Amino acid sequence: MSAELRTPTVADAEAIAALMAACFTATFGHLYDPADLASFLDGLTLERWRTELADPAFAFLLAEVDGVGVGFAKMGPHSLPVEPAGPMIELRQLYLLGSQQGSGLAARMMDRVIATARDRGAGELFLSVYVDNVRARRFYERYGFEEIGIYTFMVGNHADEDHLMRLAL
Template sequence: MIAFRDAEVADAAALARLGAESFTETFGHLYDPADLAAFLENHRATSWAAQLGDPAFAVRLGEAEGRAVAYAKLGPPSLPFTPNGPAAELRQFYILRPWQGSGAAQALMDWVLSTARARGAEELYLSVFVDNHRARRFYARYGFVEVGSYDFMVGTHRDEDHIMRLAL
């Protein structure tokens, strides 16, 4: 059973660990260790603390068995696109493997959609790795459609990500 709550600045270290662990378990095998290490610098606790203290960001944290196991992060648009109106971006959406298929994804996405709407967004954007078929199917079920692509960098390694949009 996962318990969800809004994350606080005090959760920065737990979110840093969770982000790094989730990215590594899902994608780590694709990258040279140096590129992976460079990318994981994005998951430092200091970076998390800054975002958790910034009202432009909202993070929902899921905990089970005494530890952080899932989260979703909303923030201002940062992807290379031009919004049609007020927009938000789903910056990260991670669930550790043992809790995938538990209903956590639906609970987090319900929070994402309601929070984006409550913040005045008329559009929600995200990016997803082209070869992450499970995630792409999940987002498509909610009505997200592909509107472009861009180069997602993991260290010096270049991946293609799709940019997806949902009209709220």
């Protein structure tokens, strides 16, 4: 039962949307008023996923076990409040179902994310991570990401504090 990594297509939008909702809710859902969580997730429409999957400015990765999605990563153009030194890309999401955490799959995904960023000519890879998500921060730090600032991430009307992180490629 080994995981496969592949580049998804627009046809995978429903699977990615479901993964995002499941992973985000499992990891962070307890932090928010249900209305804020619903507002955030409702903004991640299927049409939005389809549009981004079709847009060459974005790069996606889908992890599957036995043909069923268990995780995904999404990279996209500059949106965070950072000042890149040159060509850059952002890791917007990297999510993995709890059943796959600790399996080594996240590392395989991150290796592919970094390779994709380099292949696209990026000199820097940026991301934001929730300040209390210590496990994720340690994961990114193992790859050489460094904290460069603070970012306010909105979930409905709730403001979270995220660390901005940068990896020189």
